[in-house]
Amino acid sequence: MPSPTHPWYAERVPLGRSGVTVSRIGLGTAPLGGLFSAVGGRQADDTLEAAWAAGIRYFDTAPHYGAGLAERRLGAFLTGIGHPRSQCTVSTKVGRLLMPGDSTPGDEAFHGEPGLFRIHDYSADGVYRSLAESLERSGLDAFDVVLIHDPDDHWEEAVTGAYPALDRLRAEGAIRAIGAGMNQTAMLTRFVTETDLDCVLVAGRYSLLDRSAADELLPACAKREVGVLVGGVFNSGILANLAPDATYDYAPAPEAVRRHALALGERCAAYGVALAAAALRFPLRHPAVTGVVVGARSAQEITVNVAHATATIPEELWAALDALERDGR
Template structure:
């Protein structure tokens, strides 16, 4: 299926009730900040160039990713290439301030990051400072979307401090859409039902291994016309790599999870479909989902992801995978 301007995954679609649009396939920049292993400057630039050439126009970043490294690399690519600002959409996040400190190699799973440490801050002042510093690091004139990042243990501060600050920035036109990005669904559902978000980014909770977002979060978003971006579709890697040392939710995969993933892979293989292709396409079957955000650390990974999202997947396979979920 092709749009008027390119493959269907490059279609720019509205994000919730906002005037922001995102491509159906977006690129997450955590790997470019050295998640799990270091990435060099040239490799990072080539990765972003491959995404742009493929027609991807939505990019997600955060101060957390490499302690600012991902923001700097993304901004350098977008501004250095001279792409018109209206041609792409960028989201960043607030909730972690970066302060000078001795960070060890691989600190918080990131490698190659500068000597900075992360300090949680979901106050209004923390939001303004974080956003100002992100703009300085990236060299961008504005971010289209700003997300509260992982406020798991900080609900009160986030809902009384950070959220009102983001709503104020949106009302002033400093940002165009606001939301929250988390690895859980319960608090995201609270944000959707108790505040006025434009979107959520839910990671790892709407995948072939974990469909829990479909219970409450996705229906709440559909009812309130809140855009849904889905990240972590490979659950930290296991649905893209069934090796014995595969990762699940940022840790070595438990044996039961690995067995389930192997069964899913075997089912997909019967139809000649890579498990990663089914995992990447799966979230887009739900009408509440606006787009998927996939991390990449190389141009080759971008090419593979594009091949997977454009793969032909028979309805019979979806029915089989759905039945496996229902039957446990």
């Protein structure tokens, strides 16, 4: 068994062929940018400190998260005393530029920096500007991994503008690994098969509720030795909290999804396992998956996530959950 000072989830593993390593569980900073509700500065610092103390050494952020607030908070933490930058891996994203102008609390679901709004820009110039602004905002001297963020309606610009720009920066040594991060699998699979990515971050599409990434994306990544980071393991809430107002993919959960989640919860309860623990651990059972990225908005949530990560889950439960999937829910 791993020792308390070296838990399994803090193990550093290679991210594809890039030479970059990440902890098996990483911290997603969208909640620290005020996703769904505001988070105070002290609470954000306490969350980051709890993650560091727990051994988490991979941190994912983006300009989108709170209109720069998450990048600012993460950078301030990592440039502070006691958090050596050389001991962790940090990713950010490109594809959205922040512009001065009217914004309101809850803009794009974030309660972040006021007076800024987002525009999509997947051009090469947009990439260079975005990274320069992210470095200035965070105070960091470099990012290890840079991801093309949500180019769903912008494939041509992303593949002819953003990707070549990131490829050039990687060749120059300015960044160590490049990838794409999306809530869908089809375009990520295109990126994997048509470009030379080091990794993908797939959100919500390889979970107990949605295993669609296993159809084409994960096999393609395995074949090309592309690292796979899985986000959205709770599908934006429902697999962590089966409350009547639970959310799925950032919206109220449809009744069919809610019924499926309840059935999953019942199977887990029969084995004395929290549904959230099974949800967090599920993606890591696939050999193509490098790690999972889990968001948190408080030190208490870090504690809960660590407890889920270290819970004992019998193989019989995985078989029962797989059977539920095969039986069509």
